[in-house]
Amino acid sequence: MEPSEQKGGGPKERFEVVLAGSGGQGLIVSAMLLCESAIREGRNVVQTQSYGIAARGGLSIAELIIDTEEIIFQQVQKPDIILALTGQAMERFAAFAEKGARVFFDTTGMTDRPGLNFLGFPFTKLAGDLNRTNAATLIALGAMVACTGMVRMDSLISAVRETFPEAAPANIEALGLGEGLVASRLREGAG
Amino acid sequence: MRLVQGNEAIARGALYAGARFYAGYPITPSSEVAEECSVVLPRMGGMYIQMEDEIASIAAVVGASLAGAKAFTATSGPGFSLMQENLGFAVMAEVPCVVVDVQRSGPSTGLATKPSQADVMQVRWGRHGDQAIIALCPASVRECFELTVQAFNFSETYRTPVVLVADEVVAHMRESLRVPEEGELAIIDRKKPSVPPSEYKPFEADEDGVAPLAAYGSPRVFHVSSSMHGPEGFSNNDPANAARKIDRIHRKLDMHRDEIVMTRSFDADDADVLVVAYGITVRASRAAAREARSKGVNAGVLQLQTLWPFADNEIRRAAAGARRVIVPEMNYAGQVAGEVQRVLGPERDIRGVNSYNGQILWPRDILETIMA
Numbered sequence: 001m002e003p004s005e006q007k008g009g010g011p012k013e014r015f016e017v018v019l020a021g022s023g024g025q026g027l028i029v030s031a032m033l034l035c036e037s038a039i040r041e042g043r044n045v046v047q048t049q050s051y052g053i054a055a056r057g058g059l060s061i062a063e064l065i066i067d068t069e070e071i072i073f074q075q076v077q078k079p080d081i082i083l084a085l086t087g088q089a090m091e092r093f094a095a096f097a098e099k100g101a102r103v104f105f106d107t108t109g110m111t112d113r114p115g116l117n118f119l120g121f122p123f124t125k126l127a128g129d130l131n132r133t134n135a136a137t138l139i140a141l142g143a144m145v146a147c148t149g150m151v152r153m154d155s156l157i158s159a160v161r162e163t164f165p166e167a168a169p170a171n172i173e174a175l176g177l178g179e180g181l182v183a184s185r186l187r188e189g190a191g
Numbered sequence: 192m193r194l195v196q197g198n199e200a201i202a203r204g205a206l207y208a209g210a211r212f213y214a215g216y217p218i219t220p221s222s223e224v225a226e227e228c229s230v231v232l233p234r235m236g237g238m239y240i241q242m243e244d245e246i247a248s249i250a251a252v253v254g255a256s257l258a259g260a261k262a263f264t265a266t267s268g269p270g271f272s273l274m275q276e277n278l279g280f281a282v283m284a285e286v287p288c289v290v291v292d293v294q295r296s297g298p299s300t301g302l303a304t305k306p307s308q309a310d311v312m313q314v315r316w317g318r319h320g321d322q323a324i325i326a327l328c329p330a331s332v333r334e335c336f337e338l339t340v341q342a343f344n345f346s347e348t349y350r351t352p353v354v355l356v357a358d359e360v361v362a363h364m365r366e367s368l369r370v371p372e373e374g375e376l377a378i379i380d381r382k383k384p385s386v387p388p389s390e391y392k393p394f395e396a397d398e399d400g401v402a403p404l405a406a407y408g409s410p411r412v413f414h415v416s417s418s419m420h421g422p423e424g425f426s427n428n429d430p431a432n433a434a435r436k437i438d439r440i441h442r443k444l445d446m447h448r449d450e451i452v453m454t455r456s457f458d459a460d461d462a463d464v465l466v467v468a469y470g471i472t473v474r475a476s477r478a479a480a481r482e483a484r485s486k487g488v489n490a491g492v493l494q495l496q497t498l499w500p501f502a503d504n505e506i507r508r509a510a511a512g513a514r515r516v517i518v519p520e521m522n523y524a525g526q527v528a529g530e531v532q533r534v535l536g537p538e539r540d541i542r543g544v545n546s547y548n549g550q551i552l553w554p555r556d557i558l559e560t561i562m563a
Contacts, residue, residue, distance in 0.1 A: 032365060035194045039367050045194065047365040053303055073478035073554055074364055074471070 014067040015150040016076040019137075020093055021085030024056040026137045029163075031062035033141065036159035037151035038066040046071045059088050066150060081148050083140050084110075085123070094118075104144050106136065119147065121181045127174070135174040142178020153179065195368040197335040197361045198223035198265075201291055202231070203370060204339030205263050209378055210289070211237035212262035214251035216244050216270060219303050220359040221293035224265035245273035249290065253281050256288045257415060259406030261343055265291035269300060271310060272317070278352055279318035282440065284415045285394065285402065287346040287381055289339070291355045293362040294470075294521075296549040305549030306359035308470055309522035314354045315499050321437050323444045325451055326354040326499040330473040332366035337376070338496060344379040345451060349443055350401050356498055358521070360471040360551055384411060394436075395422040400443030444500055453496040454505045458484070462491030464561050465513040467506060467531055469495040472519050472552050479557035490561050495527070503534045510535055519544035519557045 017034065019027040028049050035045040046065045052058040063076040082097075084090040084105040097103045097117040105113070108124035121143055127136040138160075145156055156175060161168045195203070202224045205213075213228040225241070232239040238255075242248040248264045255262035266274060271292045281288055294310045296302035314326045325345050327338040335357065342353040384391050384403040393413040396402045402422075405411035414424040419436060421427035444451060457477050459465055464483065468476040473494045483490035493509045495502050510516050510531075516539065518528035525543035532541050544560050546552050 032194060035365060035367075039192050039194055045365075045367050047194070048360065049363060051304060071366075072481070073474050074360065075551065075553070077553075 012080075012149075013069070015065070015081060015148070016079045017064050017066070017081045017150065018076055018079045018093060019062045019083045019085075020089035021060060021083070021137070022056075022088075023051055023058050023060040025060070025085055026134060027060055027062040027083075027085075030137050030141050031064045033156060033159045033163060034066070034145075034151055035064055036163065037155035040155040040158060041151060043068055044071050046074045048074055059086075059092070061089075081144060081150060083137075083144060085137065085140070102148065104140060104147075106140070108136075119143075121178075123178075126177055126181075130174070130177075132170065132174070135170070138171055138174035139178040139181070142175035143181045144178070145175075146179040146182040192367045192369050194365050195332050195336075195370075196223060196365045197329070197332050197357060197363060198293070199227050200332045200335035200368060201265065201339045201355065201357065201362070202227035204336040205261075205289065205343065206231060206235065206237075207336070207371070207373075207376070207378075208261065208340045208343035209380070210261040210263050210343060211235065212252070212255040212260040213238070213264065214240045214242050214248045214255070214262070215264040215266065216242050216248050218245075218267045218270045220295055220306075220362050221265040221267045221270075221291060223362075224291055224293075245270040246277065249274040249277040249281070249288075252288050252290075253277060253284070253286050256281075256286050257284075257407050259408070261287070261347070263289040263291065263343075265293065267293045267295045268297050268303075268310075271313065275313075275317045279320065279322065280417045281352040282318065282322040282324060283320075283417050285350040285404075285440065286352065286415075287350050287404070288352050289342045289346055289355060290352060291339075291357065294356065294358045296359075296547075302549040304359065306471065306551060307521045307547070307549070308358055308472065309526065309547070310356065311498060311520075311522070311526040314356055321441070323441045324352060324354060324499055325349070325444065325497070326356050327453070327496060328356045328469045328498045329361055329496075330470055330494060331361065332364060332368050334496070335361060336368065336370070340376050340378070341453075344377065347379050347381040348401070349447065349451075350381060350404055351440075351444065354499075356470070358470050364471075388412070392422040393424045394420060396439055396443070400439055400446055448500050451497060452500055452502050452505060454502050454509075455494040455496060456491065456509065457494065458489075458491035459493045459509045460491065462489055462509070462513050464488060464490040464515045464517065465510050466490065466492045466517045466519065466557065466561070467495065467509075467527065468492055468519055469498060469527060472521065475552045475554045476519055476557055478554035479561060482554060482558055483561045486562065488561060498527075501530050501534070506531055506534050510539070515540045515542065517542050517544060517557065517560050519552050519560075521546045521552060523547040
């Protein structure tokens with residue numbers, strides 16, 4: 001798991017990201033945090049979403065594109081990074097793993113999947129251990145950022161601080177937990 | 192740079208333009224405009240009122256504007272339908288105001304959270320009777336801000352209602368936006384009368400076709416009626432007067448159409464295939480045209496920032512050298528395609544690309560018709 005590089009070397013300049021799960025899991029807020037982080041790094045962003053008429057439950061999808069160039073078409077077409085927090089979300093997006101997208105998913109409610117591009121972690125279980133079930137998405141965000149380098153972790157922490165001034169310590173702890181998941185997976189890989 | 196949602200940018204643009212009165216009834220996908228106004232307007236000394244429905248909302252907006260405030264409301268689908276009668280009143284009484292219509296998929300309640308571009312003709316003709324109106328259509332968060340400012344400026348300059356025609360995607364989308372500093376964009380206020388109160392006639396137009404507007408509560412007491420009226424504002428059934436009035440509410444926009452009609456060209460000048468697009472569909476069109484160029488077809492996009500009055504001259508010019516014109520839009524009938532055909536004539540190759548199931552158009556949908 002290395003930070004993404006595009007062909008021809010140099011850091012990757014464009015990321016297309018999908019956060020998918022169930023309404024109420026904080027997917028749109030998470031997409032906004034990633035956008036705020038990228039803006040701090042002087043990059044362009046577009047964030048869109050798709051959802052049904054229920055405020056809680058039902059497939060909910062937040063998308064974002066980060067680019068150093070102008071973003072013309074607003075939707076994700078070739079996702080590089082996907083988060084699937086529910087089985088329904090996984091069904092919808094699993095096929096992109098074969099095309100090179102890295103699919104992060106929650107092993108709390110889903111069985112593990114073979115393949116290098118499927119990255120399963122027990123996000124919801126860990127959030128439960130913190131007694132904050134709603135922190136699962138932030139733990140996932142920490143893992144995704146640590147793994148892909150789509151934004152810098154310090155930018156994300158700064159965005160979290162500004163967005164949730166009062167809850168910042170708990171939220172930054174959740175991000176750190178996600179970052180730690182990736183670090184220990186890397187150690188396992190090396191061992 | 193800040194991350195800003197389209198609806199938030201509309202609200203911010205309105206406040207930047209000087210709007211200090213909002214009356215509305217929240218409805219998806221426009222609710223964030225109301226939400227933002229409910230927080231910010233009272234802090235600025237303005238007024239936010241949640242009304243009992245959309246009929247009352249537009250009525251309150253018309254009243255507030257006649258009392259001298261820059262006033263607006265935001266709605267969608269069913270709510271926009273309910274506003275038509277009093278929007279017609281605003282046309283007849285020449286009341287400056289802005290109505291934001293964030294289009295969602297219909298008819299009726301339809302797909303409440305899904306986008307569409309099927310209100311184009313309702314915006315133009317939704318009210319009974321002869322009338323003219325201005326409608327602007329943003330394709331980005333930045334344009335949500337800037338075209339809302341422009342909507343107020345047109346509304347104040349020409350003493351007419353202006354509809355900002357957004358769609359669910361552009362309204363809910365977030366992008367990085369640099370909010371202009373105070374004074375960076377021009378802000379226009381309505382013409383005020385200079386004659387003594389005894390001589391003031393609220394519908395006596397200057398040479399530019401626009402009559403100065405006093406404010407209710409000022410020493411210039413005046414009468415406003417939805418019935419046909421003369422220059423002094425009182426009912427008048429004289430046919431010659433009626434003809435003058437109807438002629439003038441059209442002419443005051445016609446004679447300034449070059450200032451009102453705004454388009455943007457993306458490689459449209461030398462295009463063999465011209466895509467005429469508006470709203471969020473501009474972005475898929477630009478991506479498709481760019482891809483077509485990489486495949487050897489000279490495609491370009493003409494964006495209609497102004498939907499009404501229609502961009503007849505601009506389309507004629509941009510399409511002069513094109514062998515095919517494509518109009519992608521999220522409606523069944525091709526509401527803008529029909530207008531483009533009217534402008535260019537029945538012999539021209541004009542093709543629609545239409546989506547009407549609540550799903551947006553993708554670059555591949557448009558590219559297919561460019562390359563066909």
